[in-house]
Amino acid sequence: MAEFLYRLGRGSARHARKIIAAWFAVLLLAAVAFAVGAGTLSSNITIPGTPTAEVTDRLATEFPSASGGTGSIVAQTTGDNPFSSTQEEALAALAAKAGSIDGVQDVIDPFATQQQRSEQSAAITEGRDQLSQGNARIDAGFSSLDAAGEELDVGEAKLDAAIAQARSAGAYEKAKAQLGAQAQQLDAGRKELKSQRADLESKRAELKEQTAKLEQGASLLEMAAEIRTVSKDDTAAVTTVIFTEAQMNVSQETKDALVALYAQNPVDGVQIDFSSEVSQGIPSILGPGEVIGLVVAGVVLVLMLGTFIGAGLPLLTALLGVGIGALGALSLSSMLEMTSVTPVLGVMLGLAVGIDYSLFIINRHRHQLKEGLGVRESIALANGTSGNAVVFAGATVFIALLALNVTGIPFLGLMGSVGAGSVLIAVLVAITLTPALLSLVGTKILSRKERSRALGMPGTGKGTEPRHAKGSTLKPMSTKGAIATAFAAVLVLLVIATPALDLRLNLPDGSSEASDTTEYRAYTTISERFGEGVNGPLLVVADLPGSPSEDEALADQARIAKALFDQQDVLAVAPAGTSKDRTVAAFQVIPAEGPTSISTENLVHDLRELSPLEGTYDLGVAGSASGNVDISEKLAQALPVYLGVVVGLSMLILLLVFRSIFVPVIATLGFILSYFAALGGVVAIYQWGWLPAVFGVESPGPILNFLPTLLVGILFGLAMDYQLFLGSGMRESFVHGAPARLAVIKGVRAGRAVVSAAAIIMISVFGGFVFSDSSMIRPIGFALAFGVLVDAFVVRMLLIPALMHLAGNAAWWLPKWLDRIMPDVDVEGSSLERSHPHADAGQLTAPEPAGGDHRRA
Incomplete structure (x- = not known):
């Protein structure tokens, strides 16, 4: 690999203009792809196969008219006065116009809906009155029948007495016909009463049935009393928009048209706000915070490299790589269900690793120029040595991110794939475009003083071995100091990680947005006027x-x-x-x-x-709240599996690189400590609400449910980068004969400057996203920035060297049988330096014209 990269670097330097033109052509193609294939991003996250997803799919089948996405438009009077009839009519007219927008299936007028509910309530009251009156009439009828029955009883008693009297007087036969007629009249009256009673019983049963239905309706209406579209004080109203497409597929044009309709037709005395389902669009990739992060990175680069040209090259290559990665990812959003965080994550990683990877190569090239190597040869050698380390480091990040697909969670796998693609582009840009730009820049990558000093210096061809002041000697740290450092580092990390024990996962709601956003105002208005639960x-x-x-x-x-x-x-x-x-x-x-x-x-x-x-x-x-619960539980179940995969991968990679059992173990344990410390910091800031004025956390809440899993992959890759650049220096010194404990100090001294600069740059870039407009992006930016901080400066520069010192020679022990079967991974490209004697060392010259033939004796 080192030899291949050496030749690639030399070829890129020789054909610099062609390489630069090729990369800008790729950027143009990505822009064209974005223009053609860009689709809709969403803040909604779904996982197929969860209980919520299964119910949602069934609803789409059983209730197709209700399968479209929804959004809320919240109106409230500016003076807390009840809506006037003019305002109600204006809002109703806007709702009617909104219903005609392409992509909108229906818009529910809040005032008409509330009026219907009032009418239903009035109808129930009226129905109860009518039923009560009906029951009263039936009761009166039964009373009349009872009275008539009593009269019949009296008549029957009189008839019985008359018959008895007639029998006793022997006049029965003569009065029989008359008495029989009276009996028939009484029987007919009895039958009539029975018929009327049966009729009344039937009507009472009917009224009872109607009463049961009415009470069922009244009960349902009473249980739904708190589901309002207009607040009780008549100062706020919620217009519900039902889209024709599912939430993930609602086009940005439809959302923009809705927002524009209300913006262009303001209602006097009424403020309009939109829920995230309506107002959310493609997130800002580079806001003020991100720009500040890039400025800080630029300052670090100037201090590190000493020239504005040198500082500009990593920024240029990183921005070009990010442009390709972001546009390429967004061009797939019409074909894939992509969350709004996905392309921004690619930008985060692309900027951070893009700057760092280019910096590693440029830094090596500068050292070699100062040692007296020629420009072209130095470029090739830097690409074959530091570029080899860059490829290996990038591969660890790439594999860790791509491994997110093993979780079986589609949106997380897509995020990992986009992030991995951004890292791959950053690596390719670093090992091709960086050599090309260095060729054009030539010796101007050094300051004037450095160039003057290098021109008068005999070359050594060694390149990167640090010089120390004359007479100075390196000494290993003391054993007591190593014990104290290791103990303090572990203690600090454990204390910082403590809040992670209280970790709660969910997706952020509108209360997590910035207080000056329309989403936050819509959420809080609904919470205050209608109840918190109406938001979910x-x-x-x-x-x-x-x-x-x-x-x-x-x-x-x-x-x-x-x-x-x-x-x-x-x-x-x-x-x-x-x-x-x-x-x-x-x-x-x-x-x-x-x-x-x-x-x-x-x-x-x-x-x-x-x-x-x-x-x-x-x-x-x-529902959204149910879906978030399912997603959080699914992610929590996938996290241990993914963490196990990453830890196993870490052990294998470090075993191959350092040919040691001890180094992979402590490096991986260090990663686990820094991971949980980063989670602890996130919980303290975003869940507990510490330092709200600094981080703008106005409403603390649960942590973004996919952040812990995502953090594993990214932080692992970056931690391995720093371990690689520091640990390889230790191993190189040890292999070249330095005592094990002295080799630790040499390795730290050789790599600490560039690793510190790289870490500060990553912290700056990630930190810029802490102040993003998106509530999902802010905690990711903080977690990555804080994770890099503790991993680079506490774990890699303090804890690992201290443990390596305590282990002594045992740190590099490896069973002989394992040493024989393992491939030789020359990450630093030492064999490349031995195979290229660099006959032109000491001949610092300006670069030859790009495209010219560069031959050496």
Whole structure:
């Protein structure tokens, strides 16, 4: 590999202009692909096969009209005055216009909906009055029948007395006809009373049935009382937009058209805000925070390399690589379900590793020029040595990110693939474009003083061995100092990691957005005027047994709704509809608290445990809050597996590189410590709410559910980079005869400057994203920046050297049988330096014209 990279670097330097033109052509192709294939990004995250996903798919089948995505438009009066009739009419007119936008299926007018509910409530009150009057009339009828019955009883008694008297007087036969007629009249009256009583009983049964239906409706209406579209004080209203496409597929043009409609038609005295489902678009890739991070990186590069030209080259190559990676990723968004975080993650990694990888090669090249090597030969040698290390380091990051696909979680695998692609581009740019640019720059990569000094210096061809002041001697650290350093480092890391024990996972809601955003205002207005749970309603689906009639289905709905409403932390329940055959019913359930609260998470589990309700109704739960719970649990289950894969990979890579048992073990343990320390910092800042003024965390909450898994892959790769550049220096010194403990100091001294600069650059780049507009990007940026900080400066520069010192020669022990079967991985390209004697060493010259023939004796 080293020899190949040597030749690649020499060829890139020789054909510099062609290489540069080729990369800019790739950038142009990526831009064209973006223009053609860019689609819609979403803040919604889904995982196929989860309980929520299964219920959602069923809803799309049973209720196709309700399968589209939804969004909210929140209107509130600016003076906390009730809406005027003029304002209501204006908002209703806007809702009607919004319904005609392409991609919008329906828009629900909040005032008309609230009026309908008021009318339903009034109708129930009126119905109860009518039923009460009907029951009163029936009661009066029964009273009349009872009175008539009593009169018949009296008549029958009189008739019986008359018959007895006639018999005793012997006049019965003569009065028989008359008495029989009276008896028939009484019998007819009795039959009539019986018929009228039966009629009244029938009417009472009918009224009872109507009363039962009315009370079922009244009960359902009462349980849904807190589901409002207009606030109780009449100062806020929520317009619900139903899209024709699923949430992930709603086009940006549709969202932009909605926002533009309301922006171009303001309503006097009314403020309009939009939920994230409406206002969310392609996230800003380079905002003010990211630019500040790049400026800090530029300052570090100037201090490290001593020239503005040298500082500019890593920034230029990184930006070009990021442009290709970001545009390429976004060009796939029309074909793949891509979250808004995915391309931004590629930008984060592309910038950080792109700058660092170019810096490693440039730094090596500068040292070699100062040692007296010719420009072209130095470029080739730097590419074959430091470039070889860059390829190996990039490969570890690439593999770790690509391994996110083993989690079986599609959106996370896609994020890993995009990140891996960005790292691959950064590596390719570093080993081809960097040599080409160095060839054009020539000796100007050095300052004037450095060039003057190099021209008068006999070359050694050694390149990177650091010089120390005359008479100075390196000494290994003391054993007591090593013990104290190791103990302090571990203690600090464990203390920082402690908050990770309280880690809660979920997706951020609108309260996590910046307070000046429309998403935050929409979320808080809904929470304050309608209830927190309205921001994250649950959808419960129930199977109704048999083939129920309309009345039976209504009775089932009332029974199920009552059971749901009786659950703890349920604020309201409303039927959302039934399937055509009435075998499936859906209910909207409003939790008492927000979608990321512990109580809502517990409620999701409680509702699922109800199934089968009363042993009859099978229940399923869906909705954004339910989906977030499922995703968080799925990710938590995948994390140990992925962490095990990464740890195993770490051990294998380090075993091959350092040919040691001890080094891979402590390096991997160090990575685990820095990983949990990074998680501890994230929990303290974003979940506990520490230092809110610094990090802008106005509403602490659960941690982004995929952050811990994502952090494993990225931080592992970066940790291995630093371990590689520091540890290889230790091994090189040890192999060349230095005592084991002295080799530790030599390795640290040789690599600490470039590793420190690289770490500071990464911290600056990642730190810039801490102040991003996106609530999902901010904790990722912090986790990576803080993780690099503790890993580079605590683990790699303090803990690992201290443990290596304590181990002494045992640090490099390897069983002989294992040493024989392992391939020789020459990461630093030492064999390359031996195979190229560099006859032109000491001949520092300007570069030959790009494209010319560069031959040496």
